[in-house]
Amino acid sequence: MNRIEFDVVVVGGGPAGLSAAYVLASKGVKVAVIEKGEYPGSKSVMGGVLYLNPLKEIIPNVVEELKSGKAVERNVIEQNMWLMGKDGIVKIGHRNERWKTDPNAFTVLRANFDRWFAKKVEKAGALVIPKTKVEDFLRDGDGKIIGVRTTRPKGDVYCRAVVIAEGVNPILTIKAGLRKEDLKPNMAAVAVKEIVDMPEEVVNSTFGVESEEGTTIEILGSWSEGLFGMGFIYSNKNSVSIGCGALISDIREKGIKPYKLLENLKNHPAVVDLLKEYRTQTKEYLAHLIPEGGYYAMPKVYGDRVLVCGDAAMLVNSIHREGSNHAITSGRFAAETLLEALDAGDLSEKKLKAYEEKLRESFILKDLKKYRDLMPTMEKNRQFVEIYPDLANDAIYRFLHVDGTPKWDVQREILDMVRERRSLASLSLDLLKFWKSVR
Ligand SMILES: Cc1cc2nc3c(=O)[nH]c(=O)nc-3n(C[C@H](O)[C@H](O)[C@H](O)COP(=O)(O)OP(=O)(O)OC[C@H]3O[C@@H](n4cnc5c(N)ncnc54)[C@H](O)[C@@H]3O)c2cc1C
Known part of the structure; x- marks a missing residue:
């Protein structure tokens, strides 16, 4: 029987995996992205503010492409921070004309963005395999990774290297021997989010913007009942994303349900005034974990024939709500490291250590290190x-x-x-x- 064989298998069709696959496929590498969801983005949750810089690094004219592909919601021209008290809010914000002509970030709904990105990856030459879960690695007699075992019948896929981009649950990262144990409750936040319907013109008047423009609000304070967590309200084309998250350890200790925290946020007078009756027009309710362990909780990100990127590598800076941009950049670094390694015919751990060095020299690890004690x-x-x-x-x-x-x-x-x-x-x-x- 013929073996299914690729140069690289990417596990996970989120921003990290798709970025790695895009860069590899663009250079002619034979790559497959295996995604357990019905399609990339079908299981994904994000606030979500997508910073554009990492995409601009890999896709020419990406802003135009994102807009024409309906992959994004609104161009963020104003960012706000609310310090929420029981009956008031202290507001700090910034709006800038320059963001109108030179976009810095878009609000996104991940189901649309990931699907668009996956199509780009396919056009670049990669195979995206949805509805398929990677369960384990295939290893040779010496224990070397030679592929992955999937849930499909006869679903073994052979390859020369694997990129683990599995998101926050580090199941394969542990199986690869790169993380010793599962996440501890103080290493991840539970986040809940609702998308509420709001007609486009009401979004415009509510947030004081034109149709293509959006605003963000980050909210710290009374909604969290003393837990350290961040709430958010982001304007989409004809909906609003509202959500919040707090550490699992805190939530357990205080015995508070995450949905109760979201209700606190939605019922605050300032939010009631802002969103009015649309506050209860819930279109979607989503929950997900956010890795919050930071610098100290990172796994080893490279091994023999294997690299870990995105949330699986704990690369989230929640203070600046930067996760998807770290995921995309780390995916690019993983791909660039593999391109060098494939060229050299050397996929050893020693050679792939260059990936960690790229992360260390970049803003990603510099920022995680800066905030390591926060x-x-x-x-x-x-x-x-x-x-x-x-x-x-x-x-x-x-x-x-x-x-x-x-x-x-x-x-x-x-x-x-x-x-x-x-x-x-x-x-x-x-x-x-x-x-x-x-x-
Ligand atoms: C509520 C919330 C708000 C957020 N807000 C923001 C924000 O505003 N801005 C920002 O930049 N970041 C934000 N983040 C963080 C951001 O979503 C993540 O950092 C980013 O999605 C990480 O991308 P990833 O590709 O590493 O992982 P993911 O996006 O989680 O993708 C992993 C993919 O792998 C698949 N997968 C997992 N295991 C397997 C397997 N064994 N086999 C096959 N497929 C598998 C999953 O189905 C998934 O599609 C937010 C997160 C949450 C939860």
Whole structure:
């Protein structure tokens, strides 16, 4: 019987796997992407803001192609951060004309984006095999990886190298011996998201934009009931994505259900005012894990004939909601490393170590390293979410509320308010801790 054989098998048709496959196939490498979902994107969840830079690196005229292929929703021209108190919000935001002519990011619905990307990959010459799960590796007598075993009958696929782009659940990464154990509860967040229907012109007026333009809102504070987590509201063409996530360990400890957190967010007066009756027009409800372990929780990303990229390699910077861009860039690095290795006829672990070096020299590992202590600091210092969002809201409310009190007295009231909730010494220490973890 003829063996099914490729140069490279990519496990997973998400941004990481598709990027790796696109770069490899564009250079004439025989590559297959194996995806367990009905089609790439069918099982994917993302907020989702897609930064364009990594795609511009690999696809010429990508902005035009994304728009004409209906792969994206709106061009993000404004980004906001809300610090949410019980009855108010402190808003910080930035809108820029330059983003209108030189897009930086689009909002996306992954089912559309991944499907578009998969078509590009097929056009470049790769084979995308959906509805097929990779269960394990095929190994020769010496234990060397020589292919993958899939759920299809007679579904063994042979290859010279495997790219693991399986997303957050590191099943094959563990089987490849690159991660010792499964993710711990403090290494991943559970995120829930709803897509609510909203007519295009209502999206425009709600967010103050034209039809092709979009805005983002990141939300920290009272919705999370003291858990460290981020909420978000992103405007799509004729819908809005609203969601939030928090660490599994925190959710378990507090016994809160993730959907309850999303209800808190949706029921906050500021969100009710913004989304009005459309808030309850739920079109889709989605849940997914986000790897949050960061730099310290990364697996080994290379081995003999195998590389790991994207979420499987823990390459998410949740502070800047950068995951899909890391996935696409790491997929490109994996492909470039394999192109060099295939050329040299050397797919050994020593040769493939170059992939880790590429990651280390890039913004990906530099950023993950920069923020390596942020999550542990937040986990140990609940005051950042339990005290400060409400304090900031109450202080600013008092400052702006004119009731005939002289400003010196208002200032004194605010200082007393701060002292009641956090001593000035603790506040200074908190500022220092925060600065040290993000500097
Ligand atoms: C709620 C939420 C909001 C987010 N918001 C943003 C955002 O705004 N911006 C951003 O950049 N990132 C965001 N992220 C993160 C981003 O979604 C991920 O970083 C990105 O999807 C990682 O891509 P990936 O290809 O590594 O993994 P995935 O996108 O998870 O793709 C992995 C693929 O592999 C397939 N697969 C898994 N195992 C197998 C197997 N054994 N055999 C075959 N196929 C398999 C899966 O079906 C899946 O299609 C968000 C994530 C979540 C959950």
